[in-house]
Amino acid sequence: MASSEEDGGGNGAVEEKENGKKKKKLGVLATTWLIFYNVAMTAGWLVLGIAMVRFYIQKGTHRGLFRSVQKTLKFFQTFALLEVIHCAVGIVRTSVLVTGVQVSSRIFMVWFIAHSIKQIQNEESVILFLVVWTVTEITRYSFYTFNLLNHLPYFIKWARYNFFIVLYPAGVAGELLTIYAALPYVKKTGMFSLRLPNKYNVSFDYYYFLIIVMFSYVPLFPQLYFHMLRQRRRVLHGEVIVEKDD
Numbered sequence: 581m582a583s584s585e586e587d588g589g590g591n592g593a594v595e596e597k598e599n600g601k602k603k604k605k606l607g608v609l610a611t612t613w614l615i616f617y618n619v620a621m622t623a624g625w626l627v628l629g630i631a632m633v634r635f636y637i638q639k640g641t642h643r644g645l646f647r648s649v650q651k652t653l654k655f656f657q658t659f660a661l662l663e664v665i666h667c668a669v670g671i672v673r674t675s676v677l678v679t680g681v682q683v684s685s686r687i688f689m690v691w692f693i694a695h696s697i698k699q700i701q702n703e704e705s706v707i708l709f710l711v712v713w714t715v716t717e718i719t720r721y722s723f724y725t726f727n728l729l730n731h732l733p734y735f736i737k738w739a740r741y742n743f744f745i746v747l748y749p750a751g752v753a754g755e756l757l758t759i760y761a762a763l764p765y766v767k768k769t770g771m772f773s774l775r776l777p778n779k780y781n782v783s784f785d786y787y788y789f790l791i792i793v794m795f796s797y798v799p800l801f802p803q804l805y806f807h808m809l810r811q812r813r814r815v816l817h818g819e820v821i822v823e824k825d826d
C-alpha cells in the first residue's frame with residue numbers, strides 16, 4: 581500500500597494518498613480536540629437521555645419534561661455550532677453547507693421555537709424530536725469517538741448508518757408538528773415581528789417566516805437524507821463516492 585504525506589493547509593491535518601485516493605490524516609492536536617469534543621457531546625446527550633427517562637419514570641407524564649431538561653439541551657445543542665467550524669477549518673471532512681443546515685435548524689428549534697414559545701413545550705411533538713435527537717446524537721458522537729480511537733465496534737457503525745433511516749423522518753415530523761403548533765401563538769402575540777410604520781421602514785412577520793421555514797424543509801431535508809444515504813453506502817458497503825469541493 582503506497583502512501584505519501586503532504587501539507588494539509590495548516591489546519592492540523594495532512595493529506596495522505598492511499599491507493600490513489602486522497603484521505604485526510606489528522607494531526608495530534610486536531611485528533612485530541614475532536615476526541616475531547618466527541619466524548620463531551622456523547623456524555624452530554626447521555627445525561628439528557630437519562631434525565632428524560634428518569635423524569636418519565638418518576639412523573640409518569642411528558643408534561644414538564646422539556647422544562648426539566650432544557651438547560652442541558654440548550655448547552656449541548658448550542659455547543660454543536662463548533663461542528664460548522666470543524667468543517668470550515670478542515671479538521672472534519674464534511675460539507676460546511678450540509679452541517680450548517682443541520683445545526684442551524686436544530687438551534688432554531690431550540691431557541692426560537694421551544695425556548696421562546698412556552699405554550700408549546702408540552703406538545704408530544706417536542707418529546708418526539710427530543711427523543712429522536714438524543715438517540716441520534718448518542719450514536720453519532722460515540723461513533724466519531726471510537727472511530728478516532730481506531731476501536732470502532734461494528735454495532736455502533738451499523739447503528740450510525742441505519743438508525744437515521746427512521747429517525748431522520750421522525751425527527752423532521754416532530755420539528756414540523758412543533759412549528760405548526762406554535763403558529764397560533766405567534767400570530768396572536770405578534771412575537772419577533774416588526775410592523776410598519778417604524779423608524780427602519782421595514783416589516784417582518786415571524787408567523788409567515790415560520791411558514792416559509794416549514795416549506796424550506798421540502799427542498800432541504802431530502803438533500804440531508806440523501807447525503808446520509810450516500811455516506812451509508814460509502815461506509816457500510818465501501819462504495820467510492822465522487823466528492824465535490826465546497
Ligand SMILES: CCCCCCCCCCCCC/C=C/C(=O)SCCNC(=O)CCNC(=O)[C@H](O)C(C)(C)COP(=O)(O)OP(=O)(O)OC[C@H]1O[C@@H](n2cnc3c(N)ncnc32)[C@H](O)[C@@H]1OP(=O)(O)O
Pocket residue numbers: 614618672673674675678679681682683684685688712713716720724727728743744747748749750751752755793796797800801804807808811
Ligand atoms: C434560520 C432557520 C433555518 C431553518 C432551516 C430549516 C430547514 C431544515 C431542513 C432540514 C432539517 C433537518 C432536521 C434534522 C432533524 C434531525 O436531526 S432528526 C435526527 C436524525 N438525524 C440524523 O441522523 C442526522 C444527524 N446529523 C448528522 O449526521 C450530521 O449533522 C450530518 C452533517 C448530516 C452528517 O454528515 P457527515 O458529517 O458528512 O457524515 P458522517 O458520515 O458522520 O461524517 C463524514 C466524515 O466526517 C467525520 N466527522 C464528522 N463529524 C465528526 C466529528 N464530530 N468528529 C470526528 N470526525 C467527524 C466522519 O468521521 C467522517 O470521516 P471519514 O470517514 O474520514 O469520511
